[in-house]
Amino acid sequence: MIQIENLTFEYGAxxxxxRIPEFALGYRDRVAIVGPSGSGKTTLLNLIAGLLTADxxxxxxxGTEVSALSDAARRRFRAAQIGFxxxxxxxxxxxxxxxxxxxxxxxxxALTLDDAxxxxxxxxxxxxxxxxxxxxHPSALSQGEQQRVAICRALVTQPKLILSDEATGNLxxxxxxxxxxxxxxxxxxxxxxxxxxxxxHELLPRFERVLDFAQFREGTAT
Amino acid sequence: MNxxxxxxxxxxxxxxxxxxxxxxxxxxxxxxxxxxILLSTSERALVARGxxxxxxxxxxxxxxxxxxxxLYFSDERPDPVPMRxxxxxxxxxxxxxxxxxxxxxxxxxxxxxxxLDYFDFRDLTLRDGRGLSVLGDAVIGADVxxxxxxTVGDTLVSAPENLFDLDGVYPLEMPIVGVLAxxxxxxxxxxxxxxxxxxxxxxxxxxxxxxxxxxxxxSGSAALANAAVVQYQRITPDNIESFHFHGSxxxxxxxxxxVVPNDTRSATILKGRYLDSAAPAQLIEPAAVxxxxxxxxxxxxxxxxxxxxxxxxxACAAVGLALFLSYRLRAREISTAVKLGARRGMVLRLLAAExxxxxxxxxxxxxxxxLVVSRNAGAWVGWLLALGA
Amino acid sequence: xxxxxxxxILKSLVAVAIFLCSIGPVAAQEKPRVVAVNxxxxxxxxxxxxxxxDVIFPVPADVxxxxxxxxxxxxxxxxxADLILLNGAGFATWVDRVSLPRTRLVNTxxxxxxxxxxxxxxxxxxxxxxxxxxxxxxxYLWLDPMLALAQAEAIATAVVARNLAPEAExxxxxxxxxxxxxxxxxxxxxxLSGAQxxxxxxxxxxxxxxxxxxxxxxxxxxxxxxxxxxFAELAELERRAGETEARILIWEAAPPEEALVAAxxxxxxxxxxxxxxxxxxxxxxxxxxxxxxxxxxxxxxxISGG
Numbered sequence: 001m002i003q004i005e006n007l008t009f010e011y012g013a014x015x016x017x018x019r020i021p022e023f024a025l026g027y028r029d030r031v032a033i034v035g036p037s038g039s040g041k042t043t044l045l046n047l048i049a050g051l052l053t054a055d056x057x058x059x060x061x062x063g064t065e066v067s068a069l070s071d072a073a074r075r076r077f078r079a080a081q082i083g084f085x086x087x088x089x090x091x092x093x094x095x096x097x098x099x100x101x102x103x104x105x106x107x108x109x110a111l112t113l114d115d116a117x118x119x120x121x122x123x124x125x126x127x128x129x130x131x132x133x134x135x136x137h138p139s140a141l142s143q144g145e146q147q148r149v150a151i152c153r154a155l156v157t158q159p160k161l162i163l164s165d166e167a168t169g170n171l172x173x174x175x176x177x178x179x180x181x182x183x184x185x186x187x188x189x190x191x192x193x194x195x196x197x198x199x200x201h202e203l204l205p206r207f208e209r210v211l212d213f214a215q216f217r218e219g220t221a222t
Numbered sequence: 223m224n225x226x227x228x229x230x231x232x233x234x235x236x237x238x239x240x241x242x243x244x245x246x247x248x249x250x251x252x253x254x255x256x257x258x259i260l261l262s263t264s265e266r267a268l269v270a271r272g273x274x275x276x277x278x279x280x281x282x283x284x285x286x287x288x289x290x291x292x293l294y295f296s297d298e299r300p301d302p303v304p305m306r307x308x309x310x311x312x313x314x315x316x317x318x319x320x321x322x323x324x325x326x327x328x329x330x331x332x333x334x335x336x337x338l339d340y341f342d343f344r345d346l347t348l349r350d351g352r353g354l355s356v357l358g359d360a361v362i363g364a365d366v367x368x369x370x371x372x373t374v375g376d377t378l379v380s381a382p383e384n385l386f387d388l389d390g391v392y393p394l395e396m397p398i399v400g401v402l403a404x405x406x407x408x409x410x411x412x413x414x415x416x417x418x419x420x421x422x423x424x425x426x427x428x429x430x431x432x433x434x435x436x437x438x439x440x441s442g443s444a445a446l447a448n449a450a451v452v453q454y455q456r457i458t459p460d461n462i463e464s465f466h467f468h469g470s471x472x473x474x475x476x477x478x479x480x481v482v483p484n485d486t487r488s489a490t491i492l493k494g495r496y497l498d499s500a501a502p503a504q505l506i507e508p509a510a511v512x513x514x515x516x517x518x519x520x521x522x523x524x525x526x527x528x529x530x531x532x533x534x535x536x537a538c539a540a541v542g543l544a545l546f547l548s549y550r551l552r553a554r555e556i557s558t559a560v561k562l563g564a565r566r567g568m569v570l571r572l573l574a575a576e577x578x579x580x581x582x583x584x585x586x587x588x589x590x591x592x593l594v595v596s597r598n599a600g601a602w603v604g605w606l607l608a609l610g611a
Numbered sequence: 612x613x614x615x616x617x618x619x620i621l622k623s624l625v626a627v628a629i630f631l632c633s634i635g636p637v638a639a640q641e642k643p644r645v646v647a648v649n650x651x652x653x654x655x656x657x658x659x660x661x662x663x664x665d666v667i668f669p670v671p672a673d674v675x676x677x678x679x680x681x682x683x684x685x686x687x688x689x690x691x692a693d694l695i696l697l698n699g700a701g702f703a704t705w706v707d708r709v710s711l712p713r714t715r716l717v718n719t720x721x722x723x724x725x726x727x728x729x730x731x732x733x734x735x736x737x738x739x740x741x742x743x744x745x746x747x748x749x750x751y752l753w754l755d756p757m758l759a760l761a762q763a764e765a766i767a768t769a770v771v772a773r774n775l776a777p778e779a780e781x782x783x784x785x786x787x788x789x790x791x792x793x794x795x796x797x798x799x800x801x802x803l804s805g806a807q808x809x810x811x812x813x814x815x816x817x818x819x820x821x822x823x824x825x826x827x828x829x830x831x832x833x834x835x836x837x838x839x840x841x842f843a844e845l846a847e848l849e850r851r852a853g854e855t856e857a858r859i860l861i862w863e864a865a866p867p868e869e870a871l872v873a874a875x876x877x878x879x880x881x882x883x884x885x886x887x888x889x890x891x892x893x894x895x896x897x898x899x900x901x902x903x904x905x906x907x908x909x910x911x912x913x914i915s916g917g
Contacts (some may be wrong), residue, residue, distance in 0.1 A: 051561065072565075079563025090558040094235030095228075106224040107564035137235070318714055338690060338712040354710035355686040416710040462708055463680075 001025045001161060001193045002048060007057035009040075009047060018043055020057070023211070027160075030184060030194045032204055035213025041197040044213075045163045048195070049082050050074040062160050076110040083154030083192065085183065087166035089146045091138040091153075097145075098134040101125070101152045111157060124152040127189075128182060144175045148182065155186050162187050164196035168203065176200060225568070229575035240580065243544060247584035248591070250537045254530045255588065256595045261523050263599035264606065265516050271407060272512030274344075277481035277489060279307055279319065279496070282504045289511040292478035294408045295324050295332035302475030307503050309472060311481055314495075316488035318343075321476035323420040327413075328378045328396075331366045334412045335420025335476075343482060346409055350374050351400035354416050357427075357465055358457030360396040361414045364404035365604070374398055378413060380423045394423045395456040406600035418467070421474055422457070427467040481505065549573055643693040643775045648703040649676045649888045651753035652696040652719060654896040655763040656770070659784050663776035664693070668890075675836075676888050677750070680705055694773060696766060700727050702750035702888075717769040719762040720752055728819045749819035751886050756796040756900070758820055763788055791897050798901070799825055802908035809911055810857035812848065812879070814840075817863065817886040830855050837864035845873055852877050858914045859907065880910040 002025035009018045018040035025031055033041045046052040047059060050066045059066050062081060069077060084090075091100050099106075101121050105113035125131045128148040130141075138146055147167065154162055164183065168176040180196075180203055187194050196207070204210050233240040271293050280288040281301035290296035302325070311319035320343055323335035338354065340346075351374035354361055360378055367373055380393045396415060404410050421427045457465060467474075483489035496505035556569045595602075643664040647653035653668035660666060669685050670676040681689065686709055689695060695711055697703070699720035720727075730747035753759040767785045771778045803825040811827055814834035822829045830851055834840055840848070851857065860879040862870075863886060871881045884903040885891050891899045 075563045075565060084561050090554065092555055094232045099231065104562045106228055107559045107562060107568050110563060338710050339714050352683065352687060355683050357708040418707065465708060467707065
């Protein structure tokens with residue numbers, strides 16, 4: 001699914017530097033990334049998503065070499081292949097839960113809003129237990145419910161890869177496990193791999209593999 | 223389409239902010255447009271009335287007062303001009319003189335004593351009732367009817383005046399026999415009576431109790447009336463015969479005389495006759511007087527334009543700031559959208575869609591407001607002009 | 612095919628309907644309307660205008676036009692006329708109490724003001740104001756044919772100025788009217804030349820201009836036209852007849868037979884002389900005036916003869 005070889009990335013001159021000699025992620029893999037703050041975990045997610053470009057090395061996602069794509073192609077690739085789940089949910093206050101879930105279809109021509117997408121919204125919402133809350137705005141939802149909406153949004157486009165950045169960071173311990181299980185269950189429904197940055201060590205046993213970022217770190221984080 | 227969808231969702235969710243922005247933007251567009259419409263309508267109304275009144279004869283004095291009194295029935299009271307001047311114009315055969323006597327009022331509206339020729343001259347038509355027929359009859363303008371809630375069959379009483387220091391000038395009750403169709407001119411706010419009725423109000427013409435009847439006078443056998451004869455305050459079929467006028471009609475007053483010359487040559491000859499500044503009467507062209515007034519208004523208008531421009535700039539800056547702040551507030555949404563595969567330009571399109579939606583709604587509101595103003599401008603301008611009267 | 616046969620018929624029907632609708636009002640409106648306040652003015656206007664206009668004298672036959680009071684319907688008819696002929700000299704006081712369009716008014720005695728005869732004036736006062744006088748004017752101008760002619764000329768001028776009839780035609784008709792009136796005047800002057808010394812009493816003050824023109828001395832009473840005089844009135848007549856040595860009594864309208872007998876008994880020759888403000892039955896203005904002149908002349912000859 002993901003293949004990384006000899007990746008280097010540097011923020012500014014002489015600043016923080018990330019170096020990954022080799023990393024691979026298989027289809028349907030669930031891999032956790034751990035490491036101290038500023039060790040480049042989020043940077044890696046951004047590199048994989050094509051939001052940042054590596055200085056050297058190669059990143060291939062689902063057989064596509066991201067660093068070789070044009071800007072437009074990279075955006076299409078990101079919209080179609082990758083689902084994002086953020087720590088702060090990143091929901092839009094002026095849209096209802098349903099509109100938030102379908103938001104990706106509204107902002108890029110790479111996706112077409114069709115009946116199938118709408119049906120998937122219903123299915124996902126039902127699976128996530130928010131079927132009766134689709135018309136509510138985020139301000140009327142609990143934190144857990146908001147994150148469920150965010151998960152639905154990440155999955156509605158049927159991506160091949162879910163990038164989760166501290167998706168459970170803001171939740172209480174009980175919810176954390178439940179949300180993560182939900183994410184895994186829905187990811188396997190669509191056959192997506194999950195690469196999740198996390199600080200919660202008690203959640204690590206649920207992952208198939210743990211990537212400790214301490215080994216990649218060079219220099220000082222800024 | 224999607225940008226508009228999101229823009230509309232955003233505006234609807236933040237409805238209070240949107241409403242304020244729409245109103246502010248709407249006002250910025252509406253105010254100058256409405257001012258312009260009203261001003262150009264008042265210019266047209268003023269100039270049209272002036273141009274529709276070729277010449278005006280009156281006592282020497284303020285030309286503006288004379289014009290305002292004769293054309294707009296204002297409160298100005300130019301010195302009265304004797305009816306002999308009217309006869310002089312008739313005798314010249316060069317023009318048709320139409321006297322207007324505007325010294326009295328009723329219910330806050332001017333009583334305009336004139337001749338039937340006035341109605342033909344101004345092309346006034348009746349909406350209800352009939353025209354002036356008998357001494358005492360009153361025909362009211364459309365606005366008078368509306369403001370006083372009166373119609374054919376009601377009566378009006380002239381306001382008591384002691385202006386001419388004439389003893390025993392009692393208010394006259396006049397039946398309303400007709401209501402004029404609206405014309406959006408000062409005629410809508412006038413009470414028309416025969417000039418003879420105006421003279422009755424003034425006390426020049428009057429009736430007596432049955433002491434003296436018309437047939438007595440005609441036969442020359444009337445008894446000497448006693449000194450305590452009662453003046454009627456109402457002209458009825460029973461007493462109308464006793465109404466009569468004293469002295470020579472040549473000395474009776476009119477506020478002004480509208481003079482309609484037969485042609486340009488006649489106008490020139492007539493104007494020449496009143497050039498002598500020692501003569502008691504003057505013949506003026508109201509259009510020129512009005513043009514002077516309009517020029518003054520339009521000097522004020524250019525000042526108004528500057529004020530409007532300054533306010534518009536300030537208001538545009540405020541709206542711009544509001545949009546800029548909203549852009550800042552939505553930095554997170556932008557980064558999310560980018561991560562989800564949107565172009566950076568998509569966000570600009572989103573904001574543009576919002577701005578355009580806002581401006582379209584504001585523009586729509588301003589346009590409908592302007593439409594309302596232009597539809598009613600005639601009536602409102604008439605009302606505004608009447609305020610000064 | 613059927614449509615083709617029907618539609619021309621429909622079309623012609625519609626055309627006829629439109630034609631009828633349009634011609635009706637046009638025909639009705641085409642002739643100008645002239646209103647006169649007394650019979651002489653109507654007569655003059657009629658003769659001057661011929662068929663060019665409708666001349667209307669709105670006062671009913673049994674009403675004295677001096678005291679007529681028009682109804683609202685009369686007023687609106689008069690207001691819509693193309694020309695309104697006034698007598699002036701205080702005749703028809705209703706004109707002062709009615710709104711009339713000045714542009715269409717013609718005062719036929721405008722030029723005669725310095726020839727008016729002032730009658731007694733009455734004085735009264737009201738409120739704290741001083742006394743004021745009402746001046747009376749004799750108004751039966753037309754009984755002097757020359758003043759009548761002046762009125763007719765004023766009408767002719769007004770008619771021509773307003774284009775109510777072709778100028779040349781009006782001029783021809785005015786010339787004819789003028790010769791009629793001048794012939795009447797000439798006849799009266801001859802016929803009444805012997806009447807200057809004969810005192811005359813009239814039952815009503817109507818004949819001032821006639822008397823002035825032919826130098827007659829006429830004393831006047833205030834009797835009701837066509838009625839039997841009362842005893843008091845007859846006594847007054849007797850006294851006046853004694854004072855003036857009058858031999859002729861002029862009646863406005865034929866009185867009852869007894870009245871004529873009573874006059875006769877006072878030594879008075881009765882003459883019927885309608886003042887012509889109203890039309891006399893079956894006789895035109897000039898003929899009626901002619902007849903009255905002849906009657907007076909006959910009475911005078913009888914007196915001088917007998």
